[in-house]
Amino acid sequence: MIHPSHEKTNGRTAQMTSADLIARDRAVVSPAIYRYTDIAFARGEGVFLYDFEGNRYYDMAAGIATMNVGHCHPRVVQAIADQAGRLIHAAAHVGYMAPYVEIVETLRSLMPPPLDVGKALLVNSGSEAVESALKLARAVTGRSMVLAFIDGFHGRPMGALAATGSSSGYRRHLGGLLAGVEHVPYPSCGRCAFGHGPRAPQDCCGQWKAFIQMTLDKLVHPDDLAAILVEPIAGEGGYIVPPDDFLPFLRQVCDRTGALLIVDEVQTGLGRTGRWFAFEHSGIAPDIVALGKAIGGGLPLGGIIARADLMDRWWPAAHGSTFGGNPIACRAGLETIAIMREEGLLENAVRVGARLRQGFEEARPYAPAIGEVRGRGLMVAVDLVDRQGQPLSTDLLKQVIKSLGKHGVVMTKCGPSALRFAPALILTERQADEVVTRVIEVVQGLAA
Ligand SMILES: Cc1ncc(COP(=O)(O)O)c(C=O)c1O
The missing domain is CATH 3.90.1150.10 (Aspartate Aminotransferase, domain 1)
Structure with missing residues (x-):
């Protein structure tokens, strides 16, 4: 060699x-x-x-x-080699594959109710996961509007980019992105959008709540709101840890309006914050979780896990991809999760x-x-x-x-x-x- x-x-x-x-x-x-x-x-x-x-x-x-x-963990390397010797690719649209089912079973078992009995769909990246979540939310609510956050990052392809609000540089010369996304400020107490100097999150001024309410009163009719899309900690935006009542407040807004809460765990997910998913710190459960990055153990893998009743309303052929849920990526992810548990x-x-x-x-x-x-x-x-x-x-x-x-x-x-x-x-x-x-x-x- x-x-x-x-x-x-x-x-x-x-x-x-x-x-x-x-x-x-x-x-x-x-x-x-x-x-x-x-x-x-x-x-x-x-x-x-x-x-x-x-x-x-x-x-x-x-x-x-x-x-x-870590890089090249011997068990992940072995899992990749074993799977490569058995089946590299066949496509979920063509038939059924054990690694696909097993990683979905494993990921949902790490989640609280109702997602522990949720259903999933696998794609190739975090951005694709976010776009899948937005498609599902629009499809099952029949509504078009999405609330996202300034300082939020959800990816660079045109759909995910429409929700990204962490830098205008990503949008430069790209008018005409996915329509229907309104941005509101992420509660960033270090650099408060409402001018209240640096503070600890527990001393947050809370004005972001009034801003969301104003947006619903003046710009986005609650009947049109399909989803709120949010990172539990703003990643690319600066590792901003929001106040404790942030996700519970968004949960309440969704429950009141009939919109779905999509939590983007692409960066925070799979243990990085000390819980399998960062939304667990807040005690609420989202309707849809977007996953990526670590779940493929270093290979390209993304996915969404949603309440089963939502997924069951998504019709056959509504979504998918050639490589989504590739067996080698799923095996690398499964081995990664096993190592994380054992170690x-x-x-x-x-x-x-x-x-x-x-x-x-x-x-x-x-x-x-x-x-x-x-x-x-x-x-x-x-x-x-x-x-x-x-x-x-x-x-x-x-x-x-x-x-x-x-x-x-x-x-x-x-x-x-x-x-x-x-x-x-x-x-x-x-x-x-x-x-x-x-x-x-x-x-x-x-x-x-
Ligand atoms: C929170 C979040 N969502 C989505 C994405 C996009 O993921 P990908 O680059 O795999 O498309 C990222 C990437 O950094 C991310 O941090």
Whole structure:
């Protein structure tokens, strides 16, 4: 077998270098894909990525909050190989496949009533899951309007993008997206849309409630409201943890108006916040849950789980996709869930996430560039601020992230000015401490 860092070119085996690969990539791949780092990944193992020169990096991105049991967990690798030797693809539209059924049974068993007896449909990505949820909501309510949130992120294809409200950059020059989506402010107490300075979520001004009511009074008639689409923690928008009464309030609005509550768990789902699904922290149950990222164990898989009575009203051939619920992706997801259970990774996410946040909080007195630290479980955001205490510009933040890459830490951002920590849920406290130390060194160095 040829080692991954070697490849055959023109009949001879050449050593691949990171610089070569990056140059070739830049020649043929669209610049529309923004890269947070200038690193080429040759392989991954656990919480680490390695480049073609063998340099090791702490991976705080984890494939964008996806690789929950770490890179190339031997059991996931084996599950993929076993399934590949049995059945790679046959398509759910053509017949029935055991991995599809098993992952749906497993996912719903992790949910509270009524979703524990809900029904599911699998697709290939988070965006497709969101669009599936919107289609289901419109189809079964016969209504057209959707409430979504400023600071919410639901994906980039034209339908999901119509609900995304975290940056106008995603919508630039793209008029005429899916019609019928109205946005209201996400309760972001660090940067209150209603001008009430930074506060803890428990001291929230609550004006977002009046704004939603005003929207229903003036813009969207309740009889036309098909769904409210919401992230339980705004992910891309900045790891914003809303006040405790947020989801219960939305549940009440839906119950009053007959609209469906769609919770987008694409990023928060599968244990990252210390519960299998982040909506569980609020004690309510949604009508439809959108899933993606971690459920495929690193392979493309998305899906929706909805109340059975809703799914039963969706008619045959109303929705689907060629690859949705691919057997290899389902097997990788099933093995990931089994490992998470056996290794107690939800508890680990709570413990190590707290340690990470504490590390940055404690550094603040001597590292003035560290601003607000927030999140839940292993969804941690660290705002960076300039010498005047103002949020760092997004351009500077991106430079900091590139610099972190050079110091062995790979990560992305969230919101306009925060470093985003979404590592594998196997991260240890010792590793978390080392990451904090490296990040502080880089941030301090740049500030100096
Ligand atoms: C909350 C949320 N929803 C939807 C999506 C879109 O998922 P995908 O990129 O798999 O289409 C993302 C991706 O980051 C997400 O964070």
